Amino acid sequence: MRHAPARLRPTHDRFPPAHWPYANGRGASGVPEGVWRRRLASRWVRGGAAVLAGALPALAFPAPSLWWFAYVALVPWLLLTRSAPTLRRAAYDGWLGGTGFLLAAHHWLMPSLHVFIVLLALLLGLLWVPFGALTHRLLGARPGAGRAGAALVLLPSAWLLVELVRSWQYLGGPWALLGASQWQVAPALRLMSVGGVWLVGFLLVLVNVALTVLITLPRARTVAVAGLTACGAAAAGVWAWAPVPQETGTARIAVVQPGVIKGPEPRLERSVELTRQLAARHPDLVVWGESSVGTDLGERPQLGKRLGALSRSVGADLLVNVDARRSDMPGIYKSSVLIGPNGPTGDRYDKMRLVPFGEYIPARPLLGWATSVGKAAGEDRHRGTKQVVMRLPGALRIGPEVCFESAFPDMSRNLARHGAQVLVVQSATSTFQQSWAPDQHATLAALRAAETWRPMVHATLTGTSAVFGPRGEPVGDRMGTDTSAAQVYSVPLAEGTSPYVRTGPLTVYGALAALAVYGAVEAVRVLRRPSPHR
Known part of the structure; x- marks a missing residue:
């Protein structure tokens, strides 16, 4: 029997139920799972959902300053990305979610940069492509406790890697690091004295990943509870034993x-x-x-x-x-x-460290046209040296x-x-x-x-x-x-x-080490895989 072309196959063949975020057959609003599946089958609807889900964490920062929202803000994005039918689609979800986050967190630049801010967000949003792919790899298709446990370490590490790269001054700098949303929370500030804003950001992502596992992976709920307990113990331990000024x-x-x-x-x-x-x-x-x-x-x-x-x-x-x-x-x-x-x-x-476009234009011969569509610097400022x-x-x-x-x-x-x-x-x-x-x-x-x-x-x-x-x-x-x-x-x-x-930022070094070990293990696994031609 010949298979129908992919574009004519039933929806459930292209999007297996195991990839969808709700195990009980109904969405968060009570809508049957099949309805959600049909809605998100459209690449445009799914893309829009990814942008909106990625924008949600911006509400944790001032002026809304819903600091508590940072502990759950990534969950919709994670649920969407793990439900992707393919690894490639998950990478797209990561890209579009990152674009949505950058647009929401930097929307106030619109009067200065106009449409250029959208182009910048799309370019920098590419940094979240590995994060989306890794989310799908570790949490997609109902993984066991082992992969869920790895996700509690690797996904926060991948998020920190994104924040580290985009913190480079020539890429815009470290504005709206996730940990910065906790500026008024005393326990979080105490944690920052030990591991900087990086440690708080790592723990916030860990909490979001653990909640995602609780929602979607019944077999790994013990791992999720252990992760949440470890976060609470870390905060309590720092509060009790860390030195104070x-x-x-x-x-x-x-x-x-x-x-x-x-x-x-x-x-x-x-x-x-x-x-x-x-x-x-x-x-x-x-x-x-x-x-x-x-x-x-x-x-x-x-x-x-x-x-x-x-x-x-x-x-x-x-x-x-x-x-x-x-x-x-x-x-x-x-x-x-x-x-x-x-x-x-x-x-x-x-x-x-100068503000890109505000005080100088990176690669001015190439991007100098930005001065014609916004309030970009007409002449580059010079930098100090120390x-x-x-x-x-x-x-x-x-x-x-x-x-x-x-x-x-x-x-x-x-x-x-x-x-x-x-x-x-x-x-x-x-x-x-x-x-x-x-x-x-x-x-x-x-x-x-x-x-x-x-x-x-x-x-x-x-x-x-x-x-x-x-x-x-x-x-x-x-x-x-x-x-x-x-x-x-x-x-x-x-x-x-x-x-x-x-x-210094030991959390960043630990995150990079965890990702390096994971990459090495995956490389060895690929090399040991039997060739299909044997």
Whole structure:
């Protein structure tokens, strides 16, 4: 009997019931399994479902800030991917899900990049192709407890590998790492002091995989329960036995937020006006936001003297941020510059990691057309070459970062290792004022503080400005995007070295090792497989 062509075969032949996510014959909404099967048989419906499922984790981040949702947000995506009829279709589900996640997490870039953000999401979404294929390989077709147990380790490892690769500054940087959604959860912040944001992200994916196994694989439920128990035990163990930072005093640090003001000169004048109001409040340091000074101080020595006089009147050094073409070397730089009573002290940090398209265009000869469809950089900024720890007159040591750099765990870790007592990030998100971006950016300071045991001051031009203590706890009130003010924070200082600063991202190394072992085992299995021609 001849087989019917694939396009004419009954649906159940092309999509075996064992691949579908609900073992009881009904979907989550009570719709019979066969109805779901027919709906998802369409590549367009399935593709749309993958994009939507991949977008769900974005709800765990600010502004929605449904942090608890991160523990279940990946389950629909995992269910869909494991139900794919083929490995190739699962890879597509991984790609489209990754695209949906990136679009949802970075949707606020749309006014700047327009359609280009879709192209970037499609390209970077390819990073999730191996994740989709591995999900199908380990969880598809009702696997036994062994493969389900392997999935509890390998799928979180594969997710971390994706996050590691996309964290490369030239691919957009580590914005919206899954672990970052837990910025306000004290046990998660404690975990970050041990393993960084990477450890929290690994455990979140593990929980999602375990829940998927509970839903779909009755024979492996014991393994899933064991995985969930291990997560709980890890969190409890860290909470009970991990070291904590020892507070050693406080520093009074003022943040000047001028608000939405067009033009560098009016913005400068408003910053000066707000700073004068601090004269009777005795700060140890005054921090201005990114691009708070629009002229190189070497070209305008009188401005340097004026800022020095302002420092004398307040009784504290100023940390300003110059966004200008430098007079002593070619090109435009964004630089944190320390101003003392006599003007610039000579301490300067030039931003090293620039925002793709916002501050430079990768492969400009090829992608320069992006300037015609959005607000991409008309001229590339230049990069600094090294990080700097600045020492204030009272011996307080600060580690400056500029805007986007607070997203990179390694930069804050490096500053802490080199003696910084306070991390300071100068930022400007005025382009995205009414979006999720200002709150998302501010919360990154909580992660870096918890990882390093060093408080972080997040100072912006237009909000959201915030300060977090050495355990990632909020200090004082935030200044929102509708605020134009100067505020002094009593910032707790701490001594000691966190486990994460001491050892680095061991979770990432372990994940890479697990994937390498799995790859080696699979390679040996393929080599030992008898040839079909024998």
